[in-house]
Amino acid sequence: MTRPLVGVLALQGDVREHLAALNDSGADAIGIRRPEELEKVDGIVLPGGESTTMSKLLEIFELLDPLRDRLADGLPAYGSCAGMILLASEVLDTRPDAKHLNAIDMTVRRNAFGRQVDSFESDLDFAGIDGDPVRAVFIRAPWVERVGDDVEVLARVPHSAGAAADRIVAVRQGSVVATSFHPEVTGDRRVHELFVDMVHERS
Numbered sequence: 001m002t003r004p005l006v007g008v009l010a011l012q013g014d015v016r017e018h019l020a021a022l023n024d025s026g027a028d029a030i031g032i033r034r035p036e037e038l039e040k041v042d043g044i045v046l047p048g049g050e051s052t053t054m055s056k057l058l059e060i061f062e063l064l065d066p067l068r069d070r071l072a073d074g075l076p077a078y079g080s081c082a083g084m085i086l087l088a089s090e091v092l093d094t095r096p097d098a099k100h101l102n103a104i105d106m107t108v109r110r111n112a113f114g115r116q117v118d119s120f121e122s123d124l125d126f127a128g129i130d131g132d133p134v135r136a137v138f139i140r141a142p143w144v145e146r147v148g149d150d151v152e153v154l155a156r157v158p159h160s161a162g163a164a165a166d167r168i169v170a171v172r173q174g175s176v177v178a179t180s181f182h183p184e185v186t187g188d189r190r191v192h193e194l195f196v197d198m199v200h201e202r203s
């Protein structure tokens with residue numbers, strides 16, 4: 001199978017980890033900083049980082065509208081953590097001037113897990129990923145509070161996780177997938193492989 005070309009939005013955040021995860025998962029990966037780079041990719045990853053900063057940089061680098069256009073045309077996308085926030089249609093607890101991309105019909109709450117548990121790890125069942133549970137690393141993560149009818153819930157926080165139990169942390173709508181957590185830091189490539197499969201399906 002040919003290797004699709006997948007971009008990683010490279011304005012801010014954990015870009016290198018996603019480039020490595022994509023390369024391990026059967027894609028050629030490039031960082032995206034300019035509209036010309038965005039034009040040639042078969043899919044895009046929006047990394048973890050800080051969503052309001054990324055939103056500002058998307059405007060400064062004149063990528064916000066081109067990215068919205070490509071997503072509206074069906075460009076496959078995967079957003080992790082801050083990337084999930086950017087893909088949402090509605091964001092709670094963000095800055096009033098922060099922009100998002102409306103690629104998944106969902107309401108996301110930023111920093112939802114609260115100050116006590118800024119970061120934690122958990123094992124999740126993930127729809128479409130067989131075998132061992134997925135180790136999820138949450139770092140000042142969002143969760144999903146509402147999904148539209150066309151959105152498939154892929155993973156929730158397990159019951160054992162206390163106050164956050166059952167919160168939605170992975171979703172898919174068409175060719176767009178998002179996780180609250182960071183599979184790019186664990187060495188388990190199955191979420192990126194799932195995304196690369198979605199890119200193949202689409203192209």
Ligand code: GLN
Pocket residue numbers: 047048049050051052080081082083085110111139140141142
């Ligand atoms: N809290 C960050 C934000 O609001 C997301 C954290 C992350 O990507 N690890 O954008």
